[in-house]
Amino acid sequence: MVAMNHELLLGWWDTAARDLPWRRPDCTAWGVLVSEIMLQQTPVSRVEPIWHEWLARWPVPSAMAASSQGEVLRMWGKLGYPRRAMRLHEAATAIARDHGDVVPSDVETLESLPGIGSYTARAVATFAYGQKCAVVDTNVRRVVARAVHGAGDAGPPSTKRDLRDVEAILPSSQQDAAVFSAALMELGALICTARNQKCADCPLFAECAWQLAGRPAYAGPEKKAQKFAGTDRQVRGKLLDVLRGAPGPVPKMQLDVVWNDITQREKCLVSLLDDGLVEVTRDGLFALPGEH
């Protein structure tokens, strides 16, 4: 594929795009930001119900800033990676205090906020404000690897190179660029998936470099499978789940029962305290931050 045929993808988007709440015209920039944070490493199906609860409860950043971190962690529930919720609370506080309660529109300022990196900053600038900039997530990387480079899958991420790759195929029109980015991501999510890709339904089938090359297998460096069972991540999750399930502060014994390995358990509790996800009360009880 020498040059991406934008019309094919834009046309497909019109007929195939999912009707997600954060894509509706009445969705605020804050709503878009919340969705982007929640969607990091997390499937749409699990995000959607929580997103509705959040926007109903905290329609603007200042509303969330007025809530405690513990309250935010409870509302986050089991979405995973709870530090995202903490950082979003921090970001909401900064937006309310420093930006007039308006989510910033330029990539630079967005990236300066906690929890907002290269992808999320560009996603908000593009999807909430219609700006023209490259948006690179795992879906886009995979689609570009196949359709443009003819590889079976994307190699290890490289922020600078990945950005250049996508900038090279971005439509010149600002309006098209925003839809194009959304469509690229949608294609990766629905058609050009990691496994069991649906090439027969792909709008780029005829010009896809991977198809034209005979769909060679991924040739890059081996990807390390992420373990979970037995990791600190699992232990931290169990500890935090106790606090989420309790109405208030709990004695340490309640935390001790969730994991047998004392050394690992204590290490994880300390790390949760370090991250500000857990606090100790005056009475030596353990609580979600701000809930005592």
Next chain:
DNA sequence: CATTCGTGGCG
């Protein structure tokens, strides 16, 4: 640049 950080569903 490589690791760490949750959780659950699916083939």
Next chain:
DNA sequence: TCGCCAAGAAT
């Protein structure tokens, strides 16, 4: 069953 995967960021 269990490895793999799901809109990344911070360090």
